[in-house]
Amino acid sequence: MPKISAATVAEHRAQQRAALIRAATDILVEQGAAAVTPAAVGARAGLARSSFYQYFPSSAALLAALVEESFTAANTSIAESLEGEAEPAARLDAFIRTELRLAAQGMHRPAAALMRADLPRECRDRVEELHQLHYAPLLSAIAEVGPVNPRLTTQLVGGLLQAAMNAVEDGADPGDVGEHTLALLRLGLHGLR
Template sequence: MPKISAPTVAEHRVRQRSALLEAATELLVSGGVNAVTPAAVGAAAGLARPSVYQYFSSGADILAAVIEDAFPRANARLALALDAVSGPAERLDEYVRVTLLLANEGAHRPAAALAAAQLPKECLARLDELHREQTAPFMQALQELGVPELLITAQLLGGVLEAAMAAVESGASVDTVTERTLALVHMATA
């Protein structure tokens, strides 16, 4: 019988699953979607491949779990920050700040790796759904501000935000990037 490393079997399973998701995320970010196999994830987490199948049925199942793990945490953090401010201009500014802080912490790396991957249709649909949920406050703030050509303006500002996240992830100062990004957003929404 395998040893459990927690006070209860349930806690042990939660810890094992968490370790597998963490390993899968690191493999995804460093090696792409093809690096996320049950054998590789198990090895990275210090578990035998057969143990991985107690938690996930396939590599695709692991990727689906990574999607379900990464986005909701970032979305919850955004929602909490946005609940603390009022007015569309303040929400837009806070959205930019928190998004860039999350990028600085590496929270967007799994999403970027997943977006570049050839995923099963179900995973892509869920990824799109979670991304829409994540960008909804951004879109709502722009709409409430009455920006002209809402969809085009949102796409353009989204591109600015993507470039800002890339700059932060490449080592640029999060404070400097945030300041410059907010200046551009303010010009576009004035």
């Protein structure tokens, strides 16, 4: 029987699966989706290639799991930051600040790499669906603020937010970038009412 490195077999399996996902995330961000192979991921995680298949039937299945985990973690952070915020302006602030904090932590890199990757159609569709769900709180807050076309406004704010996240990932202070982004956003939304 193989050695386990946890109190239970279930915990050991969860640790091994998490190690494979971490390894796949690193490879995805560094080298792209095509480099996420069972051999590369297993080697990076310190597991035999055959062990990979105990957790995922294919690279595509691993990428699908990576998609789900990447967005789930970000969505949980967003939900926590919005909890108790009733006013749309406060929700906008919380959403923007949380996105920039996540960018500073590198949490957006896997999602960004997935958006650029040549994924199977099913994975691309799921990434797009999860991306829309992720931005739903932003759309809701913007719609409540009252611009004429909330969907287009959210799309444009998403571009501003992406530029802000890029600045943070390039080393800019998230607090400074957040203040500047929110000032631009408030001015723009005020002008659209």
